[in-house]
Amino acid sequence: MDPELATTIAFYVFALLAIAGSVGVVANKNPVASAMCLVATFVAVAGLYLTLSATFLAAVQILVYAGAIMVLFLFVIMLLNLSHETFEGISVRRTMGGAIAFAFIFISIGLLWGTGPKPGEAMSVRPGTGLEIGRTFLKDYVFPFEMASLLLLVAMIGAIVLARRPKLVGGDR
């Protein structure tokens, strides 16, 4: 089998899965089903990275987004035990918002249509391996990299401070 053809087929399979998943996120009334659709989207995007031979990105995509972040999302949804969303009817504001979102999507598609490499061609661009990405991060861009992690740490501490009750009741463990 021609590898370019195989990549093209894989691209369309993953692309369709990603689109179907993201439609499922907004179309589902059940929050847990939405979350699972988002996981499917992340996995499909990881598959798209694989067709671009960005193996490292694909692994990290699954590890971080599907494996860690979405688990916490799901955990919170399940813990709050959110019920089904109800359809609250059509208002002018909602219609406006929907129209703007759709216009944005169609304009973006119109602008980007036909630009960029085709799925098979994109294979010729070889992105960095784990080693190269690691070198770039920890040598050339070590300062921005560390700043980004500091930012995440600050956000985490902030969240804990905000979520913490002023006085723990009976918390002497």
Place this chain on the structure above:
Amino acid sequence: MSNDTVYLIASLVKAVVIFLAGVHVVPILVILERRISAWVQFRIGPNRVGPLGLFQPLADLVKFISKEDFRPATASPMLFGLGPILTALPPFLVLAMIPLAPSIEIGGRQLALSVVDTDLGLLFVVALSSLSVYGLAIGGWSSDNKYSLLGGLRSSAQMVSYELALGLSALAVVAIAGSVSLPEIVAQQSQFIGFAENGRWAGWNVFAQPLAFILFLIAGFAETNRLPFDLPEAESELVGGYHTEYGGTKFALFFMGEYVAMLAISLMISILFLGGWHFPGDKAVIDWAVGLVGAEGAAISWVTALIGHLALLAKVGFFLFLFIQIRWTLPRFRYDQLMTLGWKVLLPLATANLLLTGAVVSWS
């Protein structure tokens, strides 16, 4: 045939073989579990079906298949069916990443003996095994039963907590091997104990990283929800936890997922810490075997792969036995003890171990 066609066919064959091997390990583990538990508890265990009771898993299978496919009336149909599938799938994907023997030579080509031949094997193993939490969480939630929900919640909290210790202790091995490729990590442990000529550690990683080994083992037990970490299904508190409402084939899928995950984690421990397919004196044994069958050329790599594979299987068998033995020996943790152990003991120890390893590796 072009190179690509050969590669495609080889990959398909490997995928089918590994999948079937994974499926067939489950009944073996089931009968082992039942016999070993009986042995631990001074019972006889199932010994009626077939010689020595060996056909018991077959009888179990018939029972599973012939049971009613029951679903609670309020359960969400799609998610309820998705739960067991999502539990059984990730362990098989992990198996696909793990090399089972050194690569062999066929028709002048090197053929890696893992379904997916990637140099990021460890990364994919950690990533894919982290996906198995969804099955338990979704199964527990969609059952619409408070015990199931608690089981699902417990499993997601537990997996997220222990994944960190698991990943960080594996990273210490990566720091020593200088690679996340599983075949390269095995190649680095070519001697039993000793250093390579360039002064780097070339023995089994369990001797260089005893702490990481223990942390990985503990976190591995937690990741597979085996006792003493089976809080998600704690029978005495939660009826059956996330699988309370499941029966028949769907329950069997949960079961299968757990056993294949055990197999995968045993393979990973053997590869990361116990030298994979290397064993003391393996070169002499391989030379002897090559001389015995009179292998030449490509056939030498076949003999090497076979012996390496048997060595790896022996190690895996030991860990599977350990998994079963511990299940029937230790009592269950309390939930707050579980969280304390994960976050306040394992995680700091794994981080300290990684920092120390990193310092030593970059120093030398």
